[in-house]
Amino acid sequence: MYDIQGYIEAESVSDAVALLASNPRLKIIAGGTDVLIKLRHGQMEGAELLSIRKIKELERIEQLADGTIVIGALATFAQIFHEPIIHNNIPALAEAAVSMGGPQIRNVATIGGNICNGATSADSASTLFALDARLRLRSSAGERVVPVQEFYLGPGKVDLKPDEMLSEFLISPAGFRGFGGHYIKFAMRKAMDIATLGVSVMCKISGDVFREVKIGLGVAGPTPLRCVEAEEFAKGKAIYAETLAGIGRLAVKSTNARTSWRASREYREHLVEELTQRALHVAIVRAGGAEIG
Amino acid sequence: MAKKISFTLNGKAVNFEVDVRESLLDVLRYRLGYTGVKKGCGVGECGACTVLVDGMTVDSCIYLAVWADGREIRTIEGIAQDGELSVVQQAFVEEGAVQCGFCTPGLVLTTTALLESGREYTREELKRELSGHFCRCTGYKNILKAAEKSLEAGKRQCEE
Numbered sequence: 068m069y070d071i072q073g074y075i076e077a078e079s080v081s082d083a084v085a086l087l088a089s090n091p092r093l094k095i096i097a098g099g100t101d102v103l104i105k106l107r108h109g110q111m112e113g114a115e116l117l118s119i120r121k122i123k124e125l126e127r128i129e130q131l132a133d134g135t136i137v138i139g140a141l142a143t144f145a146q147i148f149h150e151p152i153i154h155n156n157i158p159a160l161a162e163a164a165v166s167m168g169g170p171q172i173r174n175v176a177t178i179g180g181n182i183c184n185g186a187t188s189a190d191s192a193s194t195l196f197a198l199d200a201r202l203r204l205r206s207s208a209g210e211r212v213v214p215v216q217e218f219y220l221g222p223g224k225v226d227l228k229p230d231e232m233l234s235e236f237l238i239s240p241a242g243f244r245g246f247g248g249h250y251i252k253f254a255m256r257k258a259m260d261i262a263t264l265g266v267s268v269m270c271k272i273s274g275d276v277f278r279e280v281k282i283g284l285g286v287a288g289p290t291p292l293r294c295v296e297a298e299e300f301a302k303g304k305a306i307y308a309e310t311l312a313g314i315g316r317l318a319v320k321s322t323n324a325r326t327s328w329r330a331s332r333e334y335r336e337h338l339v340e341e342l343t344q345r346a347l348h349v350a351i352v353r354a355g356g357a358e359i360g
Numbered sequence: 361m362a363k364k365i366s367f368t369l370n371g372k373a374v375n376f377e378v379d380v381r382e383s384l385l386d387v388l389r390y391r392l393g394y395t396g397v398k399k400g401c402g403v404g405e406c407g408a409c410t411v412l413v414d415g416m417t418v419d420s421c422i423y424l425a426v427w428a429d430g431r432e433i434r435t436i437e438g439i440a441q442d443g444e445l446s447v448v449q450q451a452f453v454e455e456g457a458v459q460c461g462f463c464t465p466g467l468v469l470t471t472t473a474l475l476e477s478g479r480e481y482t483r484e485e486l487k488r489e490l491s492g493h494f495c496r497c498t499g500y501k502n503i504l505k506a507a508e509k510s511l512e513a514g515k516r517q518c519e520e
């Protein structure tokens with residue numbers, strides 16, 4: 068049996084935030100694919116769980132009249148992968164969704180849990196970074212909206228107060244319209260494996276120059292990150308192999324990879340340089356450009 | 361912390377008192393005797409404990425029993441009808457996709473869900489859809505063949 072001391076089911080967001088305000092020890096559970104594993108491994112004891120699973124409004128994925136894509140915190144990775152709004156506008160996020168876990172995990176694991184867990188390896192994180200996604204956080208006192216880049220504070224640490232919950236992700240059209248994108252998960256196995264490195268790129272081109280390039284990386288530092296130097300360098304540069312090589316080299320500068328049993332720091336840096344370029348090759352074509360030989 | 365839940369198990373209505381600390385695996389296997397729900401890793405890695413919840417595959421070892429409330433649960437025990445193997449079970453037998461059999465209930469349920477989805481799958485997509493199961497015996501080739509055969513047989517049945 069799991070080491071659970073209490074279990075409450077919230078019926079609505081307002082119900083959930085009122086419960087959180089009355090008991091700061093409550094631990095939110097969504098799909099449970101991180102929480103239950105921690106409980107099983109004794110990394111969490113005597114948990115008082117607050118389930119948000121019944122809050123239907125948090126499952127929705129929709130596009131607003133102004134083009135903003137709203138993804139509820141409870142949307143599962145299976146749902147994201149099958150959703151036409153995601154496929155048509157941000158295929159890189161669909162690629163990230165289907166790269167995580169295996170089918171049974173994707174049927175249950177939520178995108179909200181993936182981000183609130185704070186892991187640098189979270190498969191959806193690098194794409195949400197590249198999309199400049201924002202998070203809507205709710206509490207009994209009101210709400211605030213935080214860019215995903217500011218939400219990550221350190222390994223396993225996110226900017227979530229004890230009385231707050233994540234309700235949805237907001238992705239403005241400025242973050243994806245006119246961009247081509249692609250996500251590459253590099254892992255030792257094709258499925259059921261945690262990323263050695265995750266690379267998500269978005270690029271906008273006009274003619275044969277880059278207008279804008281955005282690069283999000285996972286497992287290249289203690290938190291997911293953006294490669295600001297490489298992005299600045301790319302602006303206005305002609306699209307050919309040497310430019311891509313330069314972007315790849317500069318991308319490494321933004322990283323702070325470490326050696327773990329999965330891979331050494333040097334190997335991860337090599338992956339950053341190489342996979343950023345490979346991801347860009349695909350993204351350029353998706354943005355309407357020609358394939359680079 | 362007991363909680364009364366009601367759900368459908370292989371088509372039959374069940375009212376049962378569960379502890380909030382229990383997984384669905386604990387309840388199905390150890391309290392209701394559905395031993396076709398296998399316990400492998402207990403942490404969502406191996407797929408031996410797979411069951412269908414409202415037609416969707418989940419690892420029952422990391423699914424709390426209270427979450428089954430109001431849902432339709434199917435285990436391998438509910439797949440054969442009136443002593444007749446299902447199309448999927450028959451394909452697993454014919455293709456020799458079963459050796460020790462520990463992974464088989466889960467794989468049959470996953471394949472059943474794929475068949476019922478009515479979608480078509482390429483070989484690569486099928487491999488992806490089967491990737492949440494460990495098999496320590498077969499080397500997966502015959503399992504993949506059995507899954508392909510199941511989907512073809514299912515399609516023929518629909519067309520008839």
Ligand SMILES: Cc1cc2nc3c(=O)[nH]c(=O)nc-3n(C[C@H](O)[C@H](O)[C@H](O)COP(=O)(O)OP(=O)(O)OC[C@H]3O[C@@H](n4cnc5c(N)ncnc54)[C@H](O)[C@@H]3O)c2cc1C
Pocket residue numbers: 094095096097098099100101102103104119140141166167168169172175176177178179180181182183184188189190191227231232233234259260261262403404405
């Ligand atoms: C076998 C297996 C394979 C996996 N493979 C991958 C993989 O390939 N890639 C990957 O990225 N992850 C993987 N994971 C990890 C996990 O599945 C994901 O991180 C998943 O997205 C977590 O979502 P959840 O809904 O299950 O979260 P939960 O376990 O319910 O919650 C995770 C954390 O987020 C908090 N939380 C959840 N929702 C909210 C909310 N709305 N507001 C505030 N806090 C919230 C919880 O309190 C908890 O701290 C795997 C896990 C397993 C068991």
Ligand code: FES
Pocket residue numbers: 398399400401402403404405406407408409410419420421422
């Ligand atoms: S026992 Fe549930 S996935 Fe292994």
Ligand code: FES
Pocket residue numbers: 457458459460461462463464494495496497498
């Ligand atoms: S047949 Fe033995 S584990 Fe698959």
